């Protein structure tokens with residue numbers, strides 16, 4: 269079949285879709301530049317790596333990979349329900365939390381029921397909506413912050429979902445409990461508010477919302493979480509949503525039957541048990557955030573105050589050439605041109621020595 273024929277039968281939305289641009293993999297830079305000492309501060313991965321307890325659990329589990337996994341994820345769901353003090357029926361497991369965002373869009377939005385997002389919102393919401401031919405209403409941000417008043421005004425009875433990453437990627441900003449309640453109290457109960465809490469473990473502000481507590485009052489509030497960031501399991505692809513049992517039932521109906529692999533289930537359980545690794549990850553991140561912020565202050569580079577494990581810094585000039593120059597020096601970061609932030613680089617917080625190397629190279633490049 270030729271390209272022209274494929275173009276004529278493709279579903280609307282998909283023909284013009286530009287796929288998500290992931291951070292450059294280390295192996296790719298190795299191949300392209302022949303470098304061997306490479307650090308990746310581009311995908312907000314946990315710089316400590318996976319917990320040794322998780323590695324041990326995988327080694328000890330005598331994986332029987334010829335069998336299908338438990339489609340219901342019984343053991344993992346029990347753990348999660350216990351951890352969050354919730355009923356298991358509120359849980360849906362996904363192959364990364366990205367897949368839950370897709371399932372929610374697939375179930376509740378359509379070409380007549382748009383989604384609402386903020387300017388600078390995480391790109392996945394756009395891409396997923398477009399792939400299901402769902403219209404997107406983008407509300408201008410206030411500075412780098414979501415403007416919850418304007419977002420509430422943008423919602424009407426046709427709106428299917430408001431997506432908010434809290435804290436948000438790539439800005440690192442968060443909406444506080446007052447702002448979240450304002451939004452929830454203004455939108456109709458027919459509109460879901462999906463709060464993507466991929467970075468929740470790093471969010472330390474006293475007024476950060478307790479989304480699970482709010483679900484009792486607002487059954488249209490759905491929370492998604494991931495094992496990819498603070499739990500250091502990005503490579504295994506596992507995340508989950510917490511919602512009303514009715515919504516979870518719908519999601520579980522369209523979920524592919526064995527969407528969580530056996531290693532992912534075992535690793536997630538072990539990761540939940542290893543609270544030390546989580547605490548250490550958060551501590552190292554806090555220290556790295558201070559280290560990078562102080563360095564940016566010294567270099568005179570403005571940055572957006574972050575509540576996550578990355579910082580978006582304003583290079584005060586076009587960032588793409590700096591990104592490319594950093595690549596030649598073996599450092600992978602993320603340019604934010606796709607977010608219409610052409611002067612910003614998003615830098616994942618690494619280990620102290622990785623942060624230092626980034627600071628030194630950035631200083632070098634900017635001084636020339």
Ligand SMILES: *Cc1c(COP(=O)(O)O)cnc(C)c1O
Pocket residue numbers: 312363364365366367390433436437464466493494495496497502505506507
């Ligand atoms: C990293 C990230 C996710 C997590 O995606 P997974 O599919 O769970 O790896 C979700 N939302 C945001 C905003 C993110 O930055």
